[in-house]
Amino acid sequence: MTSDPYAALGVTRSASDAEIKKAYRKIARSAHPDLNPDDKTAEARFKAASAAYDLLKDPETRARFDRGEIDASGAERAPRTYYRNYAEAPGNPYRGGQRAEDFPDVSDIFAEFLRQQGQTGSARSSQGFRAGGADMRYTMEVPFLDAVNGGSTRITLPDGSMLDVKIPAGTADGQTLRLRGKGAPGLGGGPAGDAYVTLTVRPHPLYRRDGNDILMSLPITIDEAVLGGKVEVPTPGGAVSVTIPTGASSGQTLRLRGRGVKSAGGGAGDLKLELRIVAPPKVDEALAEFLRDWRKTHAHDPRKGMRT
Incomplete structure (x- = not known):
């Protein structure tokens, strides 16, 4: 890294x-x-x-x-320390301006050392270092x-x-x-x-999250879009049956309430299904002939009004 x-x-x-x-x-x-x-x-x-x-x-x-x-x-990084921090610290015997008589007596240092050495092991152990x-x-x-x-x-x-x-x-x-x-x-x-x-x-191939809502693109066939019907939809909580309305269009959104992400307050978001009409992989002649005849008598322009 x-x-x-x-x-x-x-x-x-x-x-x-x-x-x-x-x-x-x-x-x-x-x-x-x-x-x-x-x-x-x-x-x-x-x-x-x-x-x-x-x-x-x-x-x-x-x-x-x-x-x-x-x-x-x-x-954690070790804190940076400099000579000046110690040289100018109060009580430092090496601070500038101190006189020889200000230095401690060496005999006093050894006396204190021997006094501490005379303590019992239990007394010393009670002062052991403890940290989280x-x-x-x-x-x-x-x-x-x-x-x-x-x-x-x-x-x-x-x-x-x-x-x-x-x-x-x-x-x-x-x-x-x-x-x-x-x-x-x-x-x-x-x-x-x-x-x-x-x-x-990790990203999921079917679902996307938007707050507590889950978004999903749902492919439907031409006949399901025109006639409507029930289709089985996989959701994060298991498969459910969803009704496609008659005359559905691509981009239309169906909302399954409470099928989204649970919130800390106990509720849940929704699962939003964006419909996407998918043509069959191969259009046979019967379907093509039907649509040609239908077009002659049911002309419809979904792009009307888009012209500038």
Whole structure:
């Protein structure tokens, strides 16, 4: 992964949040592994862009990276210290302007050392260092239907251990899950850190998401468009029967209420079906002759009014 997340997305450091999101989506659409099978270069570009977007989409994390507090992976950087910080610190025996009599007596230093050495082991152990573990950040790609309906998956961590991740129903692209206590172990008995898993939703060949609504293009035949009828439609929750109205046109939208993505408040969006009339792969002579006769007596111009 590049050390510069801005370069991974092809944006400048002054880019707005909207520009960063737009750049990530453009790369995701062109370099997604599902669209570029066996293309390692595209896969690497997609992974780098996903990690970069994970870092920059959060204003606080982006600000910390810009200040140099964390690196491109989100890991903490060691604070920069300089000689001046120590040279001018209060109590530093080497500060300029101090006199020889200001320096501590060497015998006092050894006396204090021997006093501490005389303490019991139990007393020293009670002063042991204790600290919480560091938080860990991961990215994970999930199938579209798992994001809509919910599910669970298992990921392998860098140290080889396994982590079970529950995907809530209605998960959105870019959403981050917090797994308490699944980060790095603490020191000296301190609590473990948390794991943050940012989810990227894999594109689906049939469905597209718009907020809590799901959009789908539904092909219908000429006779179904003219005569209407019932057709079976696959939805994220299972197949349902849908009535095509008589005289349907391409571009007409049918709405299936409550068949979309579940919201946090308990409701759900809709499934919107955009009708698309598809001609048969081969037009036989009987159909052609019928339409020629029909055209003579039922002339209809759907483009009327478009002339300038």
